[in-house]
Amino acid sequence: MDVPLGGRRFTWVNNAATKMMRIDRVLVSMNVMSIFGDTKLIALPRGASDHLPLLFHNEVVDFGPTPFKLFHSWVNYPDFHQIITEDINNPHYLSLGSFHDKLRYLKVILKNANLVTDEELIEKQVISVELDKILKIEDADTLQKARIK
Template sequence: MDIPLDGRRFTWINKSASKMSRLDRVLISSNGGNYFEDYKLVAPPRGLSDNLPVLFSNNKLDFGSLSFKFFNSWMNRDEFDNVVIVAAYDVMENQAVHFNDKLKHLKNAIKSWALNLRINRNSRKVMVSCQINDIEGQLEAGNRNDMLLLERANISSQ
């Protein structure tokens, strides 16, 4: 069986891009599918070479749950202290709750806060991007004036 190449049709191209070919292939026996359930070939960016590297990939990889990420920059935010204090106060007084469960509660509170922070930041990016696109649309339509240019500069600098 010849495994299809994801994303690209050719693995080789000459310097002038007038000739292209698929030189690199991966062949497996017909019962190889029993060992690899969801396999494919992936071609990363070509770079400076005339050949594409070809990677044999199995999409069904499970490394378990993701670890908890903590960024030191969060501690510089005023609201982070409040999140930790409130979450700790909720469970620390209860002696019946195991320490591990107290840490889980704290982790979940921080994750929820971080998610809200990321959502707010992304919505702000979308809003600023829409404002800039609107201004640029007006500029492209010929409505060029100093106010629009100043507004665009102010929005871009935020």
Template structure:
């Protein structure tokens, strides 16, 4: 079994920056470590950034969120690793646990509902299907043409529906870089202003993306 969440406590002093020991209390750290020891839990390795919580003004940060695993869990899934992901505009970073020893294979291809709302989609699909020239038995021809159609649809989707998401990803990456830099030292005034502008930009893009998806979902 495992326990995951915001424990509102750190294990070591280096898991906090910008906060004095008087603010968070040394006894909290001691009690948290005693809890982990008494329950026989393991604090598994972390990949990514150092902290999971950031004060909105950027003056303090802590590692408050984590996965704690039992020995039985690690016996079955020995490759369990936790990842600290980009936080975007939240004060907490999401955390993710993966078993690095498992390979689930490639992700299955899925069509998107928004494709069928595009007036050119069906004609585009028919055109690509007819242009794919494959020879062989019936089942082989269908399989190879579906494979070719999948590749074309992936590129088409990226060109027609990936623009806002691409911008979101770019802004998210820039925010993530500033967070990583802030983990090491306080940001300069210009960097703080840039971060605030990026956060506002992210909110704007997220709202536009949500509005677009909601509008398309209501098209009859």
């Protein structure tokens, strides 16, 4: 298996730096990749050679689960501010100690809040079908124009 290259897209540069190619590769067996799954190559800055040195790198970085995800579109829903304001003033929310716990609490509240009505979901599906039809027509026109040229 060819190990993915990170840092740069090339491993060789001519002296004038006008041509760049990825000619250096590292192949490892599938057993090594199953043990070290997050392994990658990092192309380091070029020294005296025209080849970039490669660093075989394996680092597992896990920051844990995301405590809170907020989509910008949620803020536009009419009930969003009311839901947040009510829950921030809730005694249970105020009793939570850490900021992380408070964000987790709000995450559960927002997941359970029905911000989108059934009518809006149906309208979205209808509009999506209409948009798909329009895009297919435009694709057919573009294909015909490309054949003519």
